[in-house]
Amino acid sequence: MMYWQDRRFLQFIRYFNETRDYFECHEVLEELWIDTGVRTKKHVLPLLILISTSLYHWRRGNLCGAEKTMRNALKRFAEVEWDEPHIDNASLHSQCEHALQSIERRMAFCPFVIQTDSSLLWQRVTIEEAPEQILVHKHVHVFQKYRKKT
16 A cells, blocks of 8 residues: 555645644654655655644744744755655645745744645545644643653
8 A cells, every 4th residue: 555545644634734733744644654664754754744843833933943844844845756646746845935935034824735636535534633722732732641641
């Protein structure tokens, strides 16, 4: 099975496009990336992780983190062999460039949607949804939840 057919990849798209839960985007893609056995960062999955991380930082107001990770993502575009047939990579690259310009200008967070073709049925996969107020600082909530278990 190709990674874009994996439930976690479809969850990533849904988290990114619908709920804007960038923390979960990172979590599900990192797990998938590890499971694929791909050990290079010059792959689509780590690129998408960087983009998600940048948007997570930007929404939280961590502009330095957002800028650094988006710059790294844009550099990575040139290095990645784009083997993901369902995402419009030119559109995504353009959206990332626009996001970086907005971050550099210290503009308010402005999310975007990853354009996919209609054959990628990400809308059908189930995801856990978190309340909006948790999404901004989700890493703190996850850490606190983890500490209570131990």
